[in-house]
Amino acid sequence: MQEQQYLTVNALTKYIKRKFDADPHLRDIHVRGEISNFKQHSSGHMYFTLKDEKARILAVMFSSNTRHMKFIPENGMKVIVKGDITVFEPSGQYQIYVKAMQPDGVGELFLAYEQLKQRLETEGLFAAQNKKPLPLFPNTIGVITSPTGAAIRDIITTIKRRYPIGRILVLPALVQGEQAAPSIAKAIEKANAMGEIDVLIVGRGGGSIEELWAFNEELVARAIYQSRIPVISAVGHETDFTIADFVADLRAPTPTGAAELAVPHIEELMDRVLQRQTRLMRSIRERFRFETERLNRVQRSYAFRYPKRLYEQKLEQTDKLTEMLVRNTSRLITGKKEQHDSLNKRFTRNHPRQVLTEAKHKFERMDRDMNRALQQTVTKKQTDFDKILATLQALSPLRIMERGFSLAYTKNNQILKSVTQVKPDEQVQIQLNDGQVYCKVETIEGGDKNAIGK
Amino acid sequence: MPSENNLSFEEAMTKLERIVEKLEEGDVPLEEAISIYKEGMELSKLCHDKLKSVEEQLTQIITEDGSTESFSIDEED
Amino acid sequence: MPSENNLSFEEAMTKLERIVEKLEEGDVPLEEAISIYKEGMELSKLCHDKLKSVEEQLTQIITEDGSTESFSIDEED
């Protein structure tokens, strides 16, 4: 048993408490017993023991639940309590937490109320979705209550004051005693049968729980539930709800309250009509103003106010482009012109005049050189010739004649050296220095060889 | 709009409310809005007149035998 | 432009607003711009006339129904 797990007391107690809390049979249970050991704490909480002949249980009732109690509990008092069972962990004791307490005896009514309420609720008689809306402007208001007493007076007064155009139809009913429930139920049925009532007020003035009991009966509850006409319950009790209150389409705390809920106030209605009228006018005016503004906005728009802008910019654009067209064309042509001018300048610079001039110079030089060269050649030849001619002349054998000698030539042009070469009458030519003498031989002498020279 | 005179106050109010809402929503075309507005003004006048011109209604009680009698409370006490 | 007369105020306004937007965007071809502008002017006149007519109708309602006096656009605030 060494592996046995040990529980802490706390864990065990928590476990037991959870068991208690989870059990629905320990929830909202009704318990009958006698009070003992009653103590009321200064905080208002009550602590006591409930017991019978054979057993006892600790009980706690917190002040929040004691507030509406209509009696003060004391030791020895027999009561019926309603509450939940749970475990108080620090002491490990189970207790009943009392939520409601009734003295026993009345206790039976209370139990019946609780049971009926639970049943009807389960059946859905209290369900919100089954509640009928009240007419906004009821023509006829049905009132089911006692025709005498404060309740009917409060209702009628209130309705007449608030809504004089509403018709009030009183359906008298007993609201207390044995016959009350069937009487109320019957009145409800009658109201429905009449078919002219728009809303029903069912109720009475305040009283003890027994006095109000008819409104806790199933008969009344079902009649209310069956009603086609919306029902306002008006049981004059501020705190406790009757079954009728739960079933009714609307609950009013008092008859006066019911009348106020049943009809609108005529002044409010008038206000409402006027307010709608105002809203109508404001709305149409706003609409008109809105649309006017909308139109104005459009009319004030740039495009409408300055329609010239539609084309002014384009005009500018066109002008600019045209200007560029002119400028670019002009520039293009100027460029071509400059190109031509510069080329032409180069061209002109290369005028062939220069070439011609150079050619001429060269030609002239050449021409001159040629003439000069020829001249020199000819001159040299002339000079050479002149020189040799002079030499030749200087060496001339005929120079002897300059000294008085002469040469005689035969007719055969032979120098006459011997007399034998001629005969008389023959022609002889004598060459002198300054000319020639032509002679005729007259005689011949000699034969002596050295006759002249020796 | 003679038919509208037969409307109950409640019907007239309901119509009026709807018209007001419709106009306030603003989705109604302008031309329709003006005719709705006209109708609304007439309904408003109708409601106004109905509230203004009503005489006080009688209070009645159903007797045991099922007949209806006028009923008045003792205003005193 | 007889068809345009059948336009409701809202339709005319919507058209008009579109025209203004288009014109203000500025990319409208020149020839189209002028015809759009023309159309816009006609729509503007149409809307203006419709509003004028609404205003007259409103004034008339008030006059007929003396009780709800002094309707006027200026009345607000």
Next chain:
Amino acid sequence: MPSENNLSFEEAMTKLERIVEKLEEGDVPLEEAISIYKEGMELSKLCHDKLKSVEEQLTQIITEDGSTESFSIDEED
């Protein structure tokens, strides 16, 4: 150049722009330049005429619709 009369303003402007660009680039032969220039001047005239026509149309519209202007603008602010 009758076909050019069918050009829209924008088309004419685009053509003109291209001509200006071409001239700016400077690659245009001299003889072509003059014919391009002529064409450009015609386009420019076409654009101007169209603008003139638009201006006249506008003036006419504004004169006709002089009334529209006044209504709504005054009442505002």
Next chain:
Amino acid sequence: MPSENNLSFEEAMTKLERIVEKLEEGDVPLEEAISIYKEGMELSKLCHDKLKSVEEQLTQIITEDGSTESFSIDEED
């Protein structure tokens, strides 16, 4: 030299340029130099005339279309 009249300005300029280059190189025989020069003179005159004619045409266009006044080659700088 009738064929040369069919030359475009640019073709004439190109031919002229070649002539100028040749002349600038300087080795041109005398007779060729003179005939080349003659041709150059004609080409230069052709270019000049073409420029002159273009200028006149431009001036004429401007005059016809009075609106775009004062076009002139001088307008540059």
Next chain:
Amino acid sequence: MPSENNLSFEEAMTKLERIVEKLEEGDVPLEEAISIYKEGMELSKLCHDKLKSVEEQLTQIITEDGSTESFSIDEED
């Protein structure tokens, strides 16, 4: 010497140059010298004529194209 007429100025000048050189060497027999000289004179005449013709051509260009002349020269600088 008909073939010589087909000589260019430069060819004729070259021939002439050779003749001058030969003459300048001085050893040329007289008769040969004179015949060489004769030939030189013809070449010289040819060159002279060519120069004359070129000059005339030049003058003619200027005269014919008086406008061109003035155009290109004046316009310079």
Next chain:
Amino acid sequence: MPSENNLSFEEAMTKLERIVEKLEEGDVPLEEAISIYKEGMELSKLCHDKLKSVEEQLTQIITEDGSTESFSIDEED
């Protein structure tokens, strides 16, 4: 002395030189000297004539080309 007429100027001059040399030697008998001298004189005449003829030819060439002379010199500088 018909053969001598076929001599060139230079051959004649050479012959003449030799005659002069012979005469200078002085040993020549008078008769021979005289005939040599005569021959020299004839050669001399031949040379002289050739020179004369050259001169005439030159004069003739120059006269023919008289124009040439004036052209090139005057126009220059």
